[in-house]
Structure formats: structure tokens, C-alpha cells
Amino acid sequence: MDNNRLGGKSVILRLEMNTNEVHFGQVASSIFEAGGDIVAIDVIQTSQNVTVRDITITVTDTVDIGIITEMVKSLNGVRLVNISDRTFLLHLGGKIETKLKAPIQNRDDLSRVYTPDVARVCMAIHEEPRKAFTLTIKRNTVAVVSDGSAVLGLGNIGPYAAMPVMEGKSMLFKQLADVDSFPICLNTQDTEQIIATIKAIAPGFGGINLEDISSPRCFEIEQRLREELDIPVFHDDQHGTAVVLYAALINALKIVNKSIHEIKVVVCGIGAAGVACSKILLSAGVQNIIGVDRQGALVSGTTYDNGMWQWYAEHTNPNRVHGSLREVIQGADVFIGLSAGGLLRREDVMAMADNPIVFAMANPTPEIRPEEVEDIVGVIATGRSDYPNQINNVLCFPGIFRGALDCRATTINEEMKLAAAEAIASAISDDERSRHYIIPSVFNQAVVKAIRDLVIKAAMKTGVARRIPREYR
Ligand SMILES: NC(=O)c1ccc[n+]([C@@H]2O[C@H](COP(=O)([O-])OP(=O)(O)OC[C@H]3O[C@@H](n4cnc5c(N)ncnc54)[C@H](O)[C@@H]3O)[C@@H](O)[C@H]2O)c1
Numbered sequence: 001m002d003n004n005r006l007g008g009k010s011v012i013l014r015l016e017m018n019t020n021e022v023h024f025g026q027v028a029s030s031i032f033e034a035g036g037d038i039v040a041i042d043v044i045q046t047s048q049n050v051t052v053r054d055i056t057i058t059v060t061d062t063v064d065i066g067i068i069t070e071m072v073k074s075l076n077g078v079r080l081v082n083i084s085d086r087t088f089l090l091h092l093g094g095k096i097e098t099k100l101k102a103p104i105q106n107r108d109d110l111s112r113v114y115t116p117d118v119a120r121v122c123m124a125i126h127e128e129p130r131k132a133f134t135l136t137i138k139r140n141t142v143a144v145v146s147d148g149s150a151v152l153g154l155g156n157i158g159p160y161a162a163m164p165v166m167e168g169k170s171m172l173f174k175q176l177a178d179v180d181s182f183p184i185c186l187n188t189q190d191t192e193q194i195i196a197t198i199k200a201i202a203p204g205f206g207g208i209n210l211e212d213i214s215s216p217r218c219f220e221i222e223q224r225l226r227e228e229l230d231i232p233v234f235h236d237d238q239h240g241t242a243v244v245l246y247a248a249l250i251n252a253l254k255i256v257n258k259s260i261h262e263i264k265v266v267v268c269g270i271g272a273a274g275v276a277c278s279k280i281l282l283s284a285g286v287q288n289i290i291g292v293d294r295q296g297a298l299v300s301g302t303t304y305d306n307g308m309w310q311w312y313a314e315h316t317n318p319n320r321v322h323g324s325l326r327e328v329i330q331g332a333d334v335f336i337g338l339s340a341g342g343l344l345r346r347e348d349v350m351a352m353a354d355n356p357i358v359f360a361m362a363n364p365t366p367e368i369r370p371e372e373v374e375d376i377v378g379v380i381a382t383g384r385s386d387y388p389n390q391i392n393n394v395l396c397f398p399g400i401f402r403g404a405l406d407c408r409a410t411t412i413n414e415e416m417k418l419a420a421a422e423a424i425a426s427a428i429s430d431d432e433r434s435r436h437y438i439i440p441s442v443f444n445q446a447v448v449k450a451i452r453d454l455v456i457k458a459a460m461k462t463g464v465a466r467r468i469p470r471e472y473r
């Protein structure tokens, strides 16, 4: 694993320096020589001969932070007190908190938000349950639920280790779309227990965003919850990814001037995301999709334990091509990676058709790094924020839930997902589009609004909206 990338590109060194033995200039130049860039210096403590300073350093990907610390430690009169990784500092105590909409300032407030007056509100909801949407947090709150079984491409790392990702999703919900949410990591990977638990907590939520639950269990969990709950249940790794992927492909095909009906697409990793991305492409008219997992291409006529793979083999790979990724990628126009880091080689990309589109979307390490193939691809994209063309479900889930909550949708259906994809794709105008700009930025505020508006229209059109927002009345 690439620790430099994962650990962040910026650290803070706390150094104790004996000013009789060393000058700060010597320290600064040795950091510089080892490849570090000093971006901030804070004096923590100072006495006659000793000074303690926090030195914030950034490094490029190729620089080893260990070399910088060794260099500093080797200087006479310098003691390395502590190294803080800024990413870890951002996670101290978690990333989100609860806030009150109004403070409780006196007895009168207390008697309204709590006993006795709160009882009147309880009874109003008891008499008319749909008032839960107007009188509780249900109106604007989503549960972000994981069992920690397929966290990014890190695999089954469990519910405790999954929390930072779920907290991150909650931050994004709030910042990008003003959706409140709770990160909930379940200490079970049993399908029935997960379904029962989510059903039991559903009353407080206007939607359920399932996250990082491995396939094939994720398919049954989502399907059952969709049938048994009257609020949207959306497995982000499936549908959020598929929506953004489809939007990106629409724009990438315009760059390489190829038709969606004629391309050969290889999807690597037929899990939650791979299946959903393939399904959206099939419904968009792609004829030739070949799915590859650990044991090679999925081909009809083979018997698979995984029921979803059985379905997949029967609905894709029309030429019944057998073989490994290496073999089936020959002549492909598009590679879609939703598997694990580093699986694709430059030679594989060289064997693709002219102007290949490579979407290496495994997180945090893509199937191939853009710098390895930049010169031989038509378009390349990853799931990460530190390269251009970030194809990541974060472009979809805030806006699609904003729309679903605003119209109190009972579900998120195919029409709503396609509307979201259309909103994302059309955020890039013909003039703006380039091989490095096929997909809008996460920070483009217009995208969430555009998704929300089209999603509401699609929900109203398909009869799943329980409330018509004022602007549509
Ligand atoms: N960019 C995005 O928005 C986005 C969204 C969802 C998932 N992802 C990434 O896609 C990957 C899969 O996520 P998921 O939720 O579908 O997980 P998943 O566990 O449901 O599926 C992963 C699939 O990849 C296969 N796989 C693993 N190693 C492989 C290998 N060496 N060769 C071939 N196949 C292999 C597994 O067998 C499995 O079928 C992860 O890296 C995740 O971070 C990215």
C-alpha cells in the first residue's frame, strides 16, 4: 500500500532545539535538502537555550517522510519530540458532531422541547404518523450504514475501521447538500440481522444510504429493504457509482468520438459497483460488455455460486470470450476498474483500441496510476480527488438524496438515477469539455442543485413523490 498517499502529503514535526548547538536555518535547509517544503512554523515554547517549534512540511508523492525525519534527528542539538500526520489530526475525536437548532435558555424553552409540552407533539405524530416528516429530524436525515465488509478497496476491515469513511460521507452530505446524517457501523455481517437492524432504526430517517457492504450480500440486503421500507434505500457503491460513471462515459465518448452502441467495454471487479455500472451501461445501449473477476471473464454456460454472476454472465459477453484480464482487454475501447489497486499494466492499455478510455476507479489505489499511461490514453479518470477527472459517487449521493428528501420520495428509482446522471454530464458544456475535464468538480455547487431539481421532476413524473416542493406547485 502507498503509505505516503494514504498518510497524507503533509506532516507536522515538533522539534526541540538547543540554540547553543543548532540554528533554525540549519534545520530548515536539511529539511529542504531531503525534499520537504516548510509551509508553516509555530513557536510552541521558548527559553534561553531551548526552543520548541512545530514545523509543518509538505512533500510530493515521491519523497519519503522517513528520510526527512532521519535527517533532522541526525543534527546535533535537535530532538524530534513528535510527528503529527495532518490527516490523523483531522480525525481526532471524529469528524462530525451534533448541533442544536435552538438553545434551551430557560424553563419555558425546557418545557417546550422536553416534558411536558413535547408530549403534545408526540401525540400529534401518533395520531397522524406522516407528521414525523414535519415534526422530527426524519425530514432531513439519512442513515449511512455499513457493516465494514468492503470498505473502499481495503476489503473486510470491520465496523470500527469503517467509521472514518462513513463519517466522511456524513460530512459530504451536510456540506454539499445540507442533508443531516448519522454514520452507523453495524457489528454484524449477517444478512438477516442487518436487514432487521436497519428496519428497526428506520423511523428516525428519511432515507437509508448503504455503504461499503460486500457483494453478493449487498444485493439481497438492498432489495429486501427496498421492498420492506417506505423510504429510499440506496446502495451508494452500486447506484451512486453507476450514475457518476455513466455521466463520465457520456462525456469521455464525446472526446474520443465513439458511439456508445459500438464500444467494447471491459469491467474489472464484478462486485457491488461493477454489477451496477454494467447494468446502467446495458440499459444505455452498450452491446459488448465483458466482466472480469479474480478467475477471469464471466461467460454464459458456466455455473457460478454467486447468483449475481450467473445473471451477469447471461446478460453480457455476447461473443462468449474466455480468459484473463490480460487476454480480454485486447482491442477494448473502455476499461472500467472497480476491483483493487495496481491490476492494470501499461502493456494492457497498449493492447486496447485507439484512444482508449481508462476509468481506474478502485480506491484509494487505482488499478493503474494516470502518470503511467497518460501519454497513450484518450481519457483517464480515477476515483481520487488528487488527479483530474474524479469519478466518485460523492458527485451523486448528496444531490440525489437532497432531491429525494425534498419531495419525500418513497424510493429512488431508475428514472431518478438517470436524471442524476444527466444533470452531472450536462454540468460540463461543450466548450469546457476536454480530456482532463469530463466530470464536474465535487465543489461545483451548481451540480447538487441540478441533480436535486431533475431528481424531483423524475420522482413526480413516476409517482413516487409524497410532497410536491413549493416551486413545482
Ligand atoms: N470511484 C468510486 O466512486 C467507487 C465507488 C464504489 C466502489 N469503488 C471501488 O471499487 C472497488 C470495489 O468496490 P465494491 O464496493 O464493488 O466492492 P465488492 O467487494 O463488492 O467488489 C469487489 C470485486 O472486485 C473483485 N476483485 C478483487 N480483487 C480482484 C482481482 N485481483 N482481480 C479481479 N477482480 C478482483 C472481487 O472479487 C469482487 O468481486 C473498491 O476499490 C472501491 O473503492 C469506487
Ligand SMILES: O=C(O)C[C@H](O)C(=O)O
Binding pocket: 151, 152, 153, 165, 212, 236, 237, 362, 363, 383, 392, 393, 394
Ligand atoms: O468512498 C469513496 O471514495 C467511493 C466509494 O464509495 C468507495 O467505496 O470507494
Ligand SMILES: [Mg+2]
Binding pocket: 152, 211, 212, 236, 237
Ligand atoms: Mg463506498
